[in-house]
Amino acid sequence: MLLVLSEEHKEHLAFLPRVEPAVVGEFGRIALEFLRRGTNPKIYEGAAKKLSVPVEKVQHGVEGLMFLMTESSKYMLSEVDFLDSLLVLGFAEELNQILLQLYLQHHGPLRGILSQLPPHLPAYHSLEWRLDVQLASRSLRQQVVPMLMMHLLLTEAGEGRTSRLFQTDPGTLLHLIAALEGALAAMRTSHARRILRNLK
Known part of the structure; x- marks a missing residue:
């Protein structure tokens, strides 16, 4: 499966090739921290001063990276699918590998954070x-x-x-009730419990 990125997300991520690889890693750490504790505008301002760029650029870069990591973790993309999803962005191979390492490093914690978010x-x-x-x-x-x-x-x-x-009509309602009862019965099987355990 490949991620489909909107033009807006592509624009946000287009900021990443303009910064050093270490900064991309720091953006990944900030994105994970923001998912845990919420955003902090002061961090955007501090990073913008260091990089001499507008605050919005830094904010969009971190949010674009956050979206990329959370969506990849949500769909449990393999390494190949993750790299193939990045092809549309036209990044250099070095940046793709840095993003892959960020994804592999933070995949587990991201899944944990996503499972705790209320729907x-x-x-x-x-x-x-x-x-x-x-x-x-x-x-x-x-x-x-x-x-x-x-x-x-x-x-x-x-x-x-x-x-x-x-x-x-009553016939359709009875069919719907039977389908829902079948789904509930399937959730109680050992196979379904094993899948749910792996999702957590």
């Missing part, structure tokens, strides 16, 4: 449902299928509550 998924709040059945109709000769209407309320971090409306 930004909406949480269940409540569910209201109604069964709609047409009892009779002169125009319909075939069997009337009842429909289940569901109103799902979700709580999203910082956004309050959102609602979703669903409509389904």
Whole structure:
């Protein structure tokens, strides 16, 4: 698998060839520290003064490197896939090897940090449902299928509550329930537990 980098990320990473290899290693250390403890603007300012470049350049370089390392760790890229992902950036071989060493060195800690981050998924709040059945109709000769209407309320971090409306027939709902129960049963197997253990 290869990473697909947006033009914005390519621009941010384009700063790396302009600095010394030791600075790239320091940027990698700063990126990992920021993932653990949050960003610190003073570090950007100090690095910008030393390199005689604008603060935004340093910030974008560190954030671009942080994105590259976290995405590579998230998808558990192999060495070959990581290097192939860097080809689109057009970096020199020496810089590619430095970035590879950073990735290999920080891969484990990054996976640990990513596993501790809370997902930004909406949480269940409540569910209201109604069964709609047409009892009779002169125009319909075939069997009337009842429909289940569901109103799902979700709580999203910082956004309050959102609602979703669903409509389904009983057959589809039964199939969905069976698929979810099958997925839960598969999670209890030893094979799934072994995979989850390796992900952590």
